[in-house]
Amino acid sequence: MAQQLLALRQAGVDLEEFLPRVGEMVVNVRDQGVANAARVARDRTEEWVRVLRETLPAGPVREAILASPSWPDMAADMAKLDSRGVDVRGLLAAAYDEGLGVDQAVARVLAAAPxxxxxxxxxxxxxxxxxxxxxxxxxxxxxxxxxx
Structure with missing residues (x-):
């Protein structure tokens, strides 16, 4: 970690300005997660947190979805889709795979471009x-x- 901080400093990042903001970001993400959990519990859509965790692999994509201010609305939408007979797990898995495909295609283009x-x-x-x-x-x- 010290090497990474040194690299940031050498790259011109003002660590005295940057590091306190990291703490703010962590607090904001934590607070949003707590607010989301409270709303999901109130709306009785906790099942969709479990479904998302079981369907998407652990990592920044899954955690970003759960920390998003839009998550409680997405969970409610998933409940509505499920009640209409939509395979929400399959939909989530397909969306994740499509996102990976786009990410890999962009990486290939960037690697090929000078x-x-x-x-x-x-x-x-x-x-x-x-x-x-x-x-x-x-x-x-x-x-x-x-x-x-």
Whole structure:
């Protein structure tokens, strides 16, 4: 972790500005998860949390769905679809597979295209950027923009 923080600093990231915001993000995600759980319990759609966890593999996609402010509405929609006889598990699995297919297709295109990344973009790629959509023209001189 120390190496990753050093790499961020060398890439021009102001760690004194960045690290406190990480804490805020974690708190916001936690609070949204608690609010979602309360609403799901109130709406009696807890079953769909279990279905989602059983259908999608563990990882950022599944957790992002559960932490989304839209999750309680999605759970209610899944309950409605299920009551109409729709195979919600199959639908979730197919949607996840389609998302993976799109992600893999984009990765193939990006790998085939000549990269003309900025120096800042090239130096910022690393373990902490896995899964992030970094622009090819990343400019770390505008820190607020880069953090957004």
């Amino acid at each position: 990269a003309t990344a900025s120096r800042d973009a090239l130096t910022s790629y690393g373990p902490l950027t896995t899964g992030l959509d970094l622009p090819m023209n990343l400019d770390l001189t505008d820190r607020a923009r880069a953090l957004r």
